[in-house]
Every structure is written in structure tokens, then in C-alpha cells.
Amino acid sequence: MSVTTFVTDKAGLQKFYEAIISSNETYAPVEKSGKFEFKRVMNLSECDPESAIDKTMSIKPLFFPRSAKIMKTITTSAGTDVKETVEDPLAGKRIILGVKHCDARSLQVLDKVYLWDYHDTDYQNRRKNTVIISARCDKAGQHCFCTSLDYDVENMDAMDLLIVNGQDGKVYIKARTEKGEAFLKELTSLQLAVGSQQSAEEEIKKQYDAFAASFRLKMNYKEVNEKLGKLFDSPEFENVSANCISCNTCAFICPTCHCFKISDEKIKDSGVRYKSYDSCNNGYFTLMAGGHNPRPVKYRRWRQRAMHKFVYYKERFGVNLCVGCGKCTISCPVNISIFEVVNQVANA
Amino acid sequence: MDYTKQIQEIAAKLFTENTIDIFIGYRMNGFDDNQVPVLITDPKDISKLVFTSKSVFNLTNYLKQEHTRNKRIGLVVKGCDSRSLNMMLTENQVKRDKLFIIGICCEGVVDESGQKMQNCTECVIPDAVVHDELLGTPAGRNDYKINVDIAELEGKTLVERREYFEQIFENCIRCNACRHSCPLCYCTKCCIDQESSTLYSGSNTTSSAFHALMTWSLHLAGRCVDCRNCEKACPSHLPLHLLHKQNEKVIYENFQEHLAGVIPDDRGAFYKYSLKDPDDFIM
Numbered sequence: 001m002s003v004t005t006f007v008t009d010k011a012g013l014q015k016f017y018e019a020i021i022s023s024n025e026t027y028a029p030v031e032k033s034g035k036f037e038f039k040r041v042m043n044l045s046e047c048d049p050e051s052a053i054d055k056t057m058s059i060k061p062l063f064f065p066r067s068a069k070i071m072k073t074i075t076t077s078a079g080t081d082v083k084e085t086v087e088d089p090l091a092g093k094r095i096i097l098g099v100k101h102c103d104a105r106s107l108q109v110l111d112k113v114y115l116w117d118y119h120d121t122d123y124q125n126r127r128k129n130t131v132i133i134s135a136r137c138d139k140a141g142q143h144c145f146c147t148s149l150d151y152d153v154e155n156m157d158a159m160d161l162l163i164v165n166g167q168d169g170k171v172y173i174k175a176r177t178e179k180g181e182a183f184l185k186e187l188t189s190l191q192l193a194v195g196s197q198q199s200a201e202e203e204i205k206k207q208y209d210a211f212a213a214s215f216r217l218k219m220n221y222k223e224v225n226e227k228l229g230k231l232f233d234s235p236e237f238e239n240v241s242a243n244c245i246s247c248n249t250c251a252f253i254c255p256t257c258h259c260f261k262i263s264d265e266k267i268k269d270s271g272v273r274y275k276s277y278d279s280c281n282n283g284y285f286t287l288m289a290g291g292h293n294p295r296p297v298k299y300r301r302w303r304q305r306a307m308h309k310f311v312y313y314k315e316r317f318g319v320n321l322c323v324g325c326g327k328c329t330i331s332c333p334v335n336i337s338i339f340e341v342v343n344q345v346a347n348a
Numbered sequence: 349m350d351y352t353k354q355i356q357e358i359a360a361k362l363f364t365e366n367t368i369d370i371f372i373g374y375r376m377n378g379f380d381d382n383q384v385p386v387l388i389t390d391p392k393d394i395s396k397l398v399f400t401s402k403s404v405f406n407l408t409n410y411l412k413q414e415h416t417r418n419k420r421i422g423l424v425v426k427g428c429d430s431r432s433l434n435m436m437l438t439e440n441q442v443k444r445d446k447l448f449i450i451g452i453c454c455e456g457v458v459d460e461s462g463q464k465m466q467n468c469t470e471c472v473i474p475d476a477v478v479h480d481e482l483l484g485t486p487a488g489r490n491d492y493k494i495n496v497d498i499a500e501l502e503g504k505t506l507v508e509r510r511e512y513f514e515q516i517f518e519n520c521i522r523c524n525a526c527r528h529s530c531p532l533c534y535c536t537k538c539c540i541d542q543e544s545s546t547l548y549s550g551s552n553t554t555s556s557a558f559h560a561l562m563t564w565s566l567h568l569a570g571r572c573v574d575c576r577n578c579e580k581a582c583p584s585h586l587p588l589h590l591l592h593k594q595n596e597k598v599i600y601e602n603f604q605e606h607l608a609g610v611i612p613d614d615r616g617a618f619y620k621y622s623l624k625d626p627d628d629f630i631m
Contacts, residue, residue, distance in 0.1 A: 032519075033585045066521050067552035142379060216379070238415075242387040245409055247525035249583045263549040265556070274551035276522070284541060297414060333529050333581035334405060335377045335384040 007195030049098030054141035058255035071273035102325035106255035134159035143326025241302035250328035251279035412534035426454040430476035431609030451476025453484030520557035529581035565591035570617035
């Protein structure tokens with residue numbers, strides 16, 4: 001596969017974005033009461049593809065919506081008719097602009113579970129039909145620690161196009177996958193200049209180094225992962241979770257939390273089955289029909305959360321479930337940081 | 349407003365005299381100038397305690413949790429927090445003799461950007477109403493002010509209001525953080541978690557959010573103390589105070605200027621019945 005890098009300037013990038021928005025179903029970060037959410041946009045002026053990382057929500061809802069209709073039933077005198085397939089509003093061909101590294105990474109993580117033994121076809125279609133255009137952050141947010149985790153941020157295959165603001169004032173647009181390459185070819189009207197491969201790579205590397213140096217939080221992931229694996233019975237979990245109010249916000253905001261529940265809503269003769277978010281922070285998450293709850297107290301639920309993120313998923317799928325985006329810490333009403341929690345437990 | 353030293357001294361004394369098992373206060377979050385709640389069980393952590401105008405969270409929330417039940421607790425309460433504590437005492441959720449309460453004469457707290465919280469600018473009772481020790485100089489009761497947002501809301505017709513709230517609730521993700529952060533939502537099984545219920549289905553559709561939030565606000569009518577824990581916890585930044593303030597105003601005007609939790613063992617607007625109760629606002 002040939003991988004091309006185009007060089008342009010800020011004005012060229014704006015034109016590039018405009019061209020994409022005008023001819024495609026495009027989603028991009030749109031500001032609403034201080035937060036950026038990924039929404040359908042018609043004009044570049046509505047959105048900001050370079051929104052600040054600590055104010056931007058994840059792209060998870062575009063692949064795993066907060067509530068998805070998965071079945072419809074209609075009851076008549078002749079019996080109940082069940083329609084298993086419900087039209088999926090997110091299944092069309094679409095482009096997402098301004099996706100952060102952590103978000104792109106989270107899709108790779110979600111792929112492991114949603115395309116595992118059972119393939120979630122809705123998810124699969126949404127993934128297949130989406131082109132991810134990622135703008136790399138220039139600076140890390142206060143709670144970011146993505147570079148500390150054991151993946152190569154430089155070489156991720158979840159983003160189809162990577163846009164980098166070079167320190168030389170130029171903008172580099174790099175196709176990273178065949179999907180990205182094909183998409184760029186369609187945009188021939190823009191006549192983007194093909195840059196020298198070597199100098200472009202150097203600039204992209206330089207920008208990455210500056211970005212990587214801006215992190216406040218750094219951890220030795222390998223060590224934390226190994227230590228945590230042996231600390232299931234650590235009493236420290238009780239201390240770190242003491243001020244948690246079990247509010248679920250972290251799980252709902254998290255780009256990789258993927259637990260869901262099924263509920264039915266019925267009005268008169270027609271019913272809809274929904275698949276909606278759920279969270280292991282809930283006391284009733286593991287509550288069984290007979291009344292037994294294997295995780296009856298808060299610290300056990302927190303332990304599950306921390307261990308699932310940093311140990312279990314890695315054991316099963318080979319990747320870490322936490323992508324280090326810091327969104328949970330920002331949203332937490334009592335500011336609990338998962339970075340602090342796992343480090344505190346591992347080093348207690 | 350800085351009572352860090354006094355609170356540390358009192359907490360140290362309580363641990364030395366062995367009158368408490370847990371002390372609930374605030375500590376710096378360790379990365380900026382904001383604070384997080386801390387539950388101290390080991391006296392050597394007392395030096396972490398702070399109290400300034402950044403001590404925002406209503407700590408009485410922790411009294412409803414399973415790991416603090418039946419423990420002897422020392423905690424810090426501001427004016428609004430003390431009112432929710434009064435409500436919890438009235439509703440037999442905590443026992444007064446298990447608590448050591450440090451009351452604060454609050455001068456108002458500020459949000460993350462350093463701006464005074466909206467509820468503090470219209471606070472009626474800034475001094476802690478229940479306490480074993482009171483810090484600061486009591487400022488006395490302020491006049492009841494009508495919230496500007498409520499004035500705007502009341503300008504709308506009922507249909508417009510419904511549309512307005514539907515628009516707001518569209519962004520609700522049904523994480524229930526509002527409920528969990530509320531000190532007075534202490535039910536172990538909440539009605540909106542009933543899996544068999546169609547009204548409160550687990551889905552995040554607007555109608556389901558509408559029912560859940562409306563039910564929640566009505567369960568807090570006459571009990572809410574406007575501490576805004578819910579609004580601070582909401583990841584979607586919904587203006588949840590509109591629901592509670594509107595209820596508060598209706599109750600204030602129709603139930604002899606009742607404000608929740610001001611008097612100890614206050615039976616609340618809806619706990620007692622009087623023939624003189626007005627009913628002309630009931631549809």
C-alpha cells in the first residue's frame with residue numbers, strides 16, 4: 001500500500017475540511033455549553049475540528065449510541081410480529097472530523113470485543129462505513145496520559161487520515177489506511193500538493209515529540225499492569241474508592257466502556273427494544289434475580305473497574321482498555337483520577 | 349473564607365478523644381487549585397484537610413453510603429449542607445449522636461473558574477443550622493430572592509415549558525449522576541431503576557429521561573436544599589436547578605414560606621396537613 005502525505009497550509013486545510021463537509025455526511029465537534037460533542041455538521045463554521053481535548057466528548061456515541069433500537073414488535077389480533085432489524089441512523093457512509101488519538105484508539109479497543117466471537121453487525125457496519133480523520137493534539141490536556149500506555153501513538157491504524165500541524169507552519173495530511181487513501185483520491189478537485197515523503201515524516205515526528213513532551217502525567221504502564229494483576233486482594237481499593245459517589249458518569253463518558261443493558265418499552269400494541277449504556281459502578285449491575293450480588297460493596301465495584309481497564313482486558317485481548325484520555329477525571333464530580341487510582345494501588 | 353487550621357485542630361482532637369471513626373472533609377485534588385472530598389480514617393492524614401471557598405461538594409452525600417452507615421462520623425457542613433443534613437436527620441437516615449458536625453458560616457463558594465456559584469448569590473441561609481462547633485461569624489438570614497432563570501421560565505406558557513424541558517432533556521444520557529450525587533436520594537432501590545417499568549425504562553430516549561427527571565424532582569419537592577450537587581455532577585451540564593428552584597418557589601409561596609431543612613425535625617411541606625393549605629394551584 002502506498003501511503004501518501006500531502007502538504008498544505010492552514011487556509012488549504014480549511015478548504016480541505018469545507019470540501020469534505022460539502023460533499024459527505026460529516027460529523028465534527030460542535031460546541032454546546034462549553035463542551036464539544038460530535039454532531040452532524042453542514043458548514044465548517046458550525047464546528048471546530050481542532051477542539052481542545054479536555055472539552056471534547058468521545059466519539060463513542062457514533063458507534064455505540066447511548067440508546068439504540070434493536071427490535072420492534074407489533075401485536076395484532078393475528079399475533080405478534082417481530083422485526084429484528086430496525087433502520088440504523090448511523091449506518092450510512094460518513095466522515096468524522098477532528099477525532100483525537102485517544103478516540104481513534106478506543107475504536108481499536110472496542111473492535112476487539114464487538115467483533116470477537118459474536119460480531120455486532122450494527123457496530124461492524126458503522127465502523128466499515130466511516131472514514132476517521134484525526135487531527136493530532138498539539139498539546140496534552142491536564143489529565144491526558146495516552147502516551148504512557150503500551151501502544152504506539154505514532155502508528156495507529158484506527159485513523160484513516162492523520163492531520164498534523166507541523167512546527168514549520170505547514171499542515172501535513174497523511175493517509176494511513178487504504179480507506180483513507182481511496183478517500184483522498186476522491187478529493188482530486190482540491191489539488192493538494194504531494195510533499196516530500198522524508199521531510200514530511202520528519203516534521204510529523206518533530207510535532208509528535210513536542211506533543212509527547214507536554215504530558216503532565218506519565219506512568220510505567222508495564223510495571224503498573226504487572227503489579228495490579230497480583231493485587232486483587234489489596235485493601236488499598238477501599239481507600240481509593242472511599243470518596244466515589246457511584247454516579248456512573250465515568251463509564252458513560254468513557255470512550256471504551258462498552259457494557260449495555262436491554263430494556264423494552266411498550267405503548268399499546270407496539271413495542272421497542274433498546275440497547276442502552278450500563279455501568280459497573282451501579283449497585284444493581286451484578287444483582288441477580290435471586291437477590292444475590294457478587295459485588296455488593298463499592299470498593300469491589302471500583303476494583304472491577306480498575307482491573308478491567310488495566311488487567312483483565314489486556315489478558316484477554318492483548319490491549320489495555322483505558323486509552324488515557326482523562327475524560328472520566330474531568331467529568332467526575334469528585335475528581336477521582338483513574339491514573340491516580342491505579343498508581344496508588346500498584347504502589348501501595 | 350479559610351478554616352483549614354481550625355478544622356484540622358478539631359479533627360485531630362476528635363481522633364485523639366476517639367469520638368469518631370471517619371472524618372469527612374476536603375483535600376486539594378493534587379493537580380490544580382480545586383478540591384475533592386476525602387474520608388479520613390487514619391489520623392496521620394489530617395494534615396491533608398483544607399477548607400476554603402473551593403470546598404464545593406455537599407459532604408452529607410457520604411452519609412447515605414453503605415461504608416459510612418453506623419459509623420461515628422465527623423464532618424464539615426456549610427449552610428446548605430447543614431439543611432440537607434437536617435432533612436436526613438428528620439427522615440431518620442442518620443443518627444445525631446453518631447455525628448460531630450463542624451458548621452461553617454459560609455460566605456459562598458466558587459466554581460472551577462473562580463466565579464461565585466449561582467446558588468450562593470441567592471442563598472437565604474448561609475450559616476450552618478445544625479452544628480456542634482460553629483466556625484466564622486454568623487451573617488443571619490438573607491431575603492428570599494427569585495432566581496432569574498425561574499422568572500424567565502415562568503414567563504412561558506405550560507406548553508412552551510414542556511417543549512423547553514424536552515429540549516433540555518434531549519441531552520440527558522440517563523447516567524443518574526444527579527440522583528447519586530444528591531444526599532437526599534438515599535433509597536436503596538429507586539423507582540426509576542425498576543426494570544419492569546415502561547415509564548422509566550433503561551433507555552436514554554427523551555421521554556424516558558423526561559419521566560425520570562420529573563419524578564426525581566417531585567420526590568425532592570419541599571426537600572431540596574439547593575446545594576447543586578446534581579448540577580455539578582451532570583456530565584451533560586443540564587440546568588437541573590430549574591426543576592428544583594421552581595418547586596421551591598411554589599412551596600415557598602404556598603406553604604407559609606417553607607424552606608427545607610431549616611428547623612430541626614421540620615416535618616416539611618408535604619409531611620403535614622393543614623386545612624388552611626391553599627389548593628388553588630392544583631390543576
